[in-house]
Amino acid sequence: MGRTPQEVRFSGPCRAAPKSDTNAPVSKHYSALALARHALDPDMPWPKAWESPEPKSSYDVVIVGGGGHGLATAYYLAKNHGITNVAVIEKSYIGSGNVGRNTTLIRSNYMIGGNTAFFEHSLKLWEGLSHDLNFNCMVSQRGQIVLAVNPVQMDVFARRGNIMRLNGIDAELLDAGEVRKLLPYLDWSKDARWPICGAIMQPRAGTVRHDAVAWGYARAASALGVHIIENCEVTGFVINDGKVSGVETSRGRINAGKVGIAVAGHTSHVAKMAGLKLPVESHILQAFVTEPIKPIVDNVISWGAELFYLSQSDKGGLVFGGHIDGFNTYTQRGQFNRIQTVAECAVSLMPFISRLRMLRHWGGIQDMTPDGSPFISRTPVRNLYLNGGWCYQGFKATPASGWTYSHTIAHDQEHELVRDFALDRFEKGRELDEFGLGNWTYKQ
Amino acid sequence: MMLPCPHCGDRDVSEFRYGGDASKQRPQHGTGDLQTWHDYFFLFENPKGPHTEYWQHVLGCRRWFKLARNTATNEIGEVVS
């Protein structure tokens, strides 16, 4: 052991960090081979996934918000537009917002003109993401099945599926018999309050390991030179003559040629510092996970009776969610009546779930807009850009959001895929109400 | 969350229907141009902190009332007349 027994101290607080051998070869590229090399030489350290530099005094672009969208934007700014002098400023740890609090679903079953192409682009980017980032985000295209509970709903689903097909997106209409073959464990009994009469399926939809998205983008962006600055809160914008030139932060002023906001959940709060009042309210959406069990649910399942969606994570827990609590709040604590509602859906749709146990429930604060659709656009302040208002769909939008937002920032012009995500659409009467729920933030 | 219905007393939030920000000034009927109505209907202060809002005791006396609540803590304040 090389030390005399008397010298041993059992570890306690504030001892020096473990020795890391900086001369050891470092596997920057992730692969099975790299894993094997590390397995054979357990002392060989892995490199940091992303660097944590001190902020510089100035950047070409500052992105406010180190969540999925902010990190993806920084990555694509560097990769697609060659803009690498970029800082992502995060008030907590990266991925501390909704990218780590969602139900991990990805899909592109969108019907309204302004949405379809954007979300399909996102799904295509998801399909190549692990390779692109050299980080396994576990993109699992296990298919999403949306269950219809009456014939009228089947027509509504058909319209959606037809639009998808007409836009080159996969969609299948299933009758009740076909659904039953796939999902025998649903409540097919006479007791079912609403009988399942069919479904629409998108085979390419699925799930992604959510945290990995933040980490993968951070690592890839960092490798391209982007600065990722955690524990740094933006406290104001430097605006002169209607033009932004930097941000005030808890770690001092940082100058910037352009500033992009990507803080969904807190968009109103941040935009207000730039003098903007927005069609956005902050609402809590709860999510739930059960104990891990062996594989039993192989698809993503959504229900037409009430907003309810479920999938099984690779770790084995059933992950599910429902509707927002329905009043604006910034507390990440949900109301128990909503938890009951969701449990009632789960057990009524899949009676076997009754015996499983919920391990955790948590809440994320999401931007709700009157029509349920987001914003990616310039703002009335020059060189200040807005990405927010994601409602229920922030996670699945992450890659396309970064892709189009980076374009919007780089070219000072909205990317063609997000032209309809305009800030002035309510003034113009161009709502994007994907589900026809009406212009209410708390009912969308 | 328990909400104080001015007529029925403290009741569980599940008995109520939410009606949104009550600090907004609805233009008088028959007045207000497109911009005024847009700002009234579509824009939100969305504060993190004190908020007044409408609730209806829909599974009860059906009264709408204005309530003060803190959106940062969900602490319930007074019914505002």
Added chain:
Amino acid sequence: MSAFRRLPQGGRIDRAKPVSARFDGKGLPGFTGDTLASALLANDKLLIGRSFKYHRPRGLVAAGIEEPNALFTIGEGARTEPNVAATMAELTDGLVAKSQNAWPSPDFDLMAVNSLLSPLFQSGFYYKTFMGPSKGSWMFYEPFIRKAAGLGKATDLPDPDRYDMRFAFCDVLVIGSGPAGLAAALTAGRSGARVVLAEQDSDFGGSLLSGNDAEQEAWRVVCVDELNSLSNVEVFTRTTVQGLYDGNLAVLVENRSRLHPDASKGQPRMVLTQLRARTIVMATGAIERPLVFSNNDRPGVMLASALRSYANRFAVVPDKRAVIVTNNDTAYQSALDLAAAGVAVTVADHRTNVSADILARAGAKGIAIFPGSGIFDVEGSKGVKRVKLGGAHAVTIECDAVGMAGGWSPAVHLSSHGGIKPKYDEAVAGFVPGGFPVSHFGAGAIMGAFGLSAAIAEGANAGASAAAFAGFGKTRPVYAPEHATDRTYAILPSWSSPQDAKGKAFVDFQSDVTIKDVKIAHQEGYRSVEHLKRYTTLGMGTDQGKTSNINALALMAEYRGITIPEAGTTTFRPPYAPLTMGAIAGRTVGAHFRPVRRSPLNDWHVKNGATFIDAGLWKRAWYYAWAGHSPETAYVKEMELVRNGVGMADVSTLGKIDIQGPDSAEFLNRVYVNGFAKLPVGKVRYGVMLNDDGLVLDDGTTARISENQFYMTTTTAQAGEVMSWLEYLLQCHWTDLNVQVASLTDEWAGMAVSGPKAREALQLAFPDADLSDAALPYMGCRDISFDGVTLRLLRMSFSGELAYEVHVAADHAISLWEHILKAAAPTGIKPYGLEALASLRIEKGHVAGLELDHRNTLDDLGLGKMAGKDKDYVGKALRFREDCQRPERWSLVGLELMEPDKKLRGGAILFAATDEIKGHGRGYITSVTWSTELNKFIALGLFDGGLKHEGDEIIAAFPLKNEQARLKIVSPHFIDKEGARLHA
């Protein structure tokens, strides 16, 4: 050779009541009072499972809710419940338990090969591989990973058990019945306050149940007896407080599994209580932490407090010798109790200075103490054989069990559910509540008060304060037993021993996270406690990190060179322990999932062979047996009946609203786009409402009953919305209007009598009424009396035929319906259902739910002309937004199928004849029907530019079925454009 044995006497087990359960197919004897865990240990079953990732042999670690390893599948068939902690399962006759995650058995697990590959499976390995060779490769690997992951196997059969839910209210909720909780509950109870005491264990007493002091036991019994005697106190065992929510809502779940409840007799397996407590006393105790050293997961290595519990409560002890490793004084209580039970005990104490008092007391019992030492390694693969001490004393000791005493973590979970973060307390070397709202109080170990007399004093104090806060100021405190002392703690904040490179030192047993994984997370920059948790999966298991969190974040803080408070802690989220989904859902499942709404005519429909369809909450008659048994064809017969004779439909589901008051006309004039101010008494008018955004909210009819009274109908779907909307406007904004509204949806039943013979039919039914066109013209309304009952006749038509709606108080609905059918039998009148109703309106071009979808303007629906130009109405300003006026918006059209051999379907996408069939098209079909009048499929749809294209031939595409059909755009009024039939 055995490692554990049951003592011949002692413990809280009832030796007079033997119990036999089954474990892995073999009998498992024990006694009432045993848990599955204690029975296994008593039967010397040490190796009871395999670990999640490496399939290492594992044994019990704890005796309580924090158990990470001993997870079993309990029950069989539809009652299979995976992942149950053996420490929480009471041993009952017939209990069937199976081990998990091992094949073929925990003793001989082929998957243990994983252990050899363990260097590959370090934290985050899956983020670094399984990406090749091609883009979608994860889909190839995922099934293997999924199969390897997961803990137990669930059943996919429906749960046959019942779960109940209740609401409750109290003045003081006391959580936990240890010394502090008992003192709090009793002190509060003596004040007369309504008190609820919730205890997760099968008996009251908390840590007292694991002790062996007669005086303390007597104190416990006296307290419990007095609590039971107080009528204002409710006490619950086996009841876990799972979460605290806004408004002092505590969610309690009582587990009654041991009673083998019979669902058919209404007996629940669990009862969830939503308890609104005016005040809450948290006496949730503390959980002992393990220490981190090589092979600290060997079966037989457990918490020192667990060894004490098994010895004192269950009379199960290590066969010959136990080694206890500690960094604080509390371990000596375990050591002394084991010694008293005849077990040889050695203590390795991380601290170099152990108090003289302890040295003396331990020495007197023959306990050997090695100060300045810790365990460096444990040997023995399927059970402990020996431990190697290091530090000041490098000795090897043969033993049967190891007790770990790494200090105590106060159970702060519930105290932080409300959003108050716990704070680190140096003296406790753990997190204590970071504060309480004014109505919450803490007492005992949760506050870091680990001594008995301190806990009781704090408990009494908290109970008195809580009662006083709830308005019960007078009470008599509970005092500690005479000889109760406060045990000393004197913790040295130490977490791990230096490790050997080959051994594995576990931080989180259930998630198989080792100290090396924490190091890797640190190296790679996953340093915030949340990153650490998410990257390594630490604390994500069913034990929710109860034993692992503090050690892990202490280690991470150490690697980062910061203090524990600087590193912070993760957020504690409900539930406190795994919470059965069925218990949350309660009785609101299956047929009781959501309320069923039934028309007043429902019983008649049932008796007369109607097939029902769900429309929101309503059950509606879809079609009737007289017309056939297929939804594809029955409605066509019913349509023919209405077009050629007369039919009667149940329209009771329409929203109906009574509007009274001097300003009623002005009110209606504001909410409808069209004028109502001058509607004459005795007349009905069709009206459309907009939302403030200028989009269509709902349509319906309103009749003027008298100068100041109106009778409004809304669509079935929007009835509730419209009612609330009217109340909102009146109560919040238009307080100057003197109007009262009341819902009549349930008061009045409605029957639509439609068809050329409608008047004839009604005349037969009501021979005394003047139904002439002059007396009751189109859009006229009149109340008549029939057999002493008021009927409201409204001459209006949804079908386009001569038609009346007859409304009557719902009590009389069936009698009236039967009367009309009988009296008007000569006309051939029969009932028609919702499908025919909806199809007839398509032929007439009336919009309904599928067109009124919150996306359309008045003009989109061809109703623009209705809006009064010179009057104000809700939504007027925003109706004229730029895009809402675009001439090429999708607007209502009629559509006729041009190809008779084809079928039209709802949801088809419309294209111009020359368009390429792709993209979003120029509109879509909203509603389709076979037209009996036109003898072809017709539809309503929304099309780019609407009727500007009347006469154009277009294409409907339905790619989901590879169908396309040619259509012609026509007026949506397929029949009787001039309205001759309506006015007949």
Added chain:
Amino acid sequence: MLERRSALASAKPYVSAALKIAERPGFTLTQFAGLDGDFENKLSAVIGTLPDKVARAQVNGERTIFRIGPAQFWIVGPETDDAASRLAGLCAVTPLSSSRVRIALEGAPARAVLARLMPVDFDAAVFTLGNAALTGLHHTPVTVHCTGADAFDIYAMRTFALDVWDAVTDAAREFAASR
């Protein structure tokens, strides 16, 4: 000839020695709402004392009066009640006799059963004779009225009556006589 038909005509009877659950038909229910400041005086002139709060119903002879909001009352009287005609023209009068079904619960377990259904404190010391609450039962609006030590009336919406009956009898299943 136009007989009345109960919304619970097809309800499955509930049989129990300890707890009676049964429809209590045969009442007139009328809503009276004020259209001027003098409303409550006019109403009490005809009806007698009015309840001063929602939580407490007033029994005047054969009539039970519920305050259901500001300037709004329900009067539940016998089938032959003439309150509506006597108040016609003095305020907004809305007959609602068909709109509600009255379900009575009586017996020792009644409070426990109610506590399983509604988020209201039904403790014997709190919800006493004469207390009333407007609340939700299985997502539908109901009025609960304490009519005796362990006796209660639930006024449920007619179209949900059978559903409420099912919810109540299901909640009371463990007290039902076994078949």
